[in-house]
Amino acid sequence: MVRYLAVALITAFTLAVSISSAAGFTRSVDPIRIAYSTTADTFGDLYLPPGNDDSLPVVILVHGGGWIQKNNLDYAGAWARTLTPYGVAVWNIEYRRVGGLGGWPTTLEDTVAATNALADIVQERAAGRLDLNRVHIAGYSAGGQLAAWTASRPQQGPDAPAPQLTVPIRSATIMAGVFDLSLAATAGKDKYVRNLLGGMPVDHPDRYRIASPIRHLPVGIPVTAIHGRNDRVVSIEQSRRYVAAARSAGDDAVLIELPRVGHGEFGNPTSSAWAVTKRTILDQVSRSR
Known part of the structure; x- marks a missing residue:
């Protein structure tokens, strides 16, 4: 059964964020910039919570922006700063992008490589404080x-594409995600997908199959898709179809539809859309204890 979120609940989350901000919960945290490879744009910013606690859960943040070079990880740092006060380490990753050194398959490879780096260079820079489970x-x-x-x-x-994933992921929270790239390129007329994969599905059917998360189910972990009903950039059908397919495959998949929310609201760390996302992430972190 698909879960829908009521407006009152969104309002409550927004109020909670405001109260937290007033109490100093969003104070600035200076990140540690760490390269996970030797080429340009293969780095991330590690945000550690105040204090010296060990066994910190980790949230990997992957910024959006059409996979294109001009959009980078900077804005996602504001998300990170809302999570660290809850005892969470945040690894905000950059990756090579279209118009720079990215595209197929490099952009996909970098996200896995950045995740794997948690077990070596990132853990080293965190003084062994990260709980990789x-x-x-x-x-x-x-x-x-x-x-x-x-x-x-x-x-x-x-x-x-290589590499294999060596650091296990416990949950995924996806905001306005593109799960079926063939659907996006055809029905959605998404030029960014075409540029990422070098053409249309008829030109590169294997690339579209490999790059589409909906084609790799079940994933065996909880996945929450959060999507605005007024999104005119990425159709909410992307999340609806993914969650239905994931549940049919036996996954613990949930869809949260946000009324009167479009696409760009997620980028604002003070928005109700991010408040719902943050609460979802922290709930998943809590369940992994």
Whole structure:
């Protein structure tokens, strides 16, 4: 059964965020920039919560922006700063993008490589404080595709781009995600998908199959898709179809539809859309104890 979120609940979450901000819960946290490879745009920003607690759960953030070079990880740092006060380490990752050094298959490979880096260079820079058995991933729009794809990497066949995923992911929270790239390129007329994969589905059917998270079910972890009903950039049908397919495959998949919310609201860390997303992420972190 698909879960729908009432307006009153959204309002309550928004109020809770306002109260937290007033209490100092969103104070600035200076990130540690860490390269996970040697090429340009293969780095991430690690945000650690105040204090010296060990065994910190980790949330990987994957920014959106059509997979294109001009959109980077900077705005996702504001999301990270709302999560660290709850005792969560945040790994806000960058990846090579279309118009730069990215595209097929590099952009997909980087997201997995950045995740795997938690077990070595990132853990080293965190002084061993990260609990790698409690790693969660969240992504927005194009970054939602990358996050869901990375979570599905263990279920993919031998033709999937290297590397294999070596750091297990416990849950995925996807904001306005692109789960079926063939649907996006055809019915959605999404030029960004075409640019990422180098053409239309008829030109590269294998690329579309490999890159579409909906083609790699079940993933075997909880997945929450959060989508605005007024989204005119990524159709809500992307999330509806994914969640229905995931549940049919036996996954613990949930859809939260946000009334009167479009696409861009998720990028605002003070919005009701992000408040719902943050609560979802923190709920998943809590359940992984």
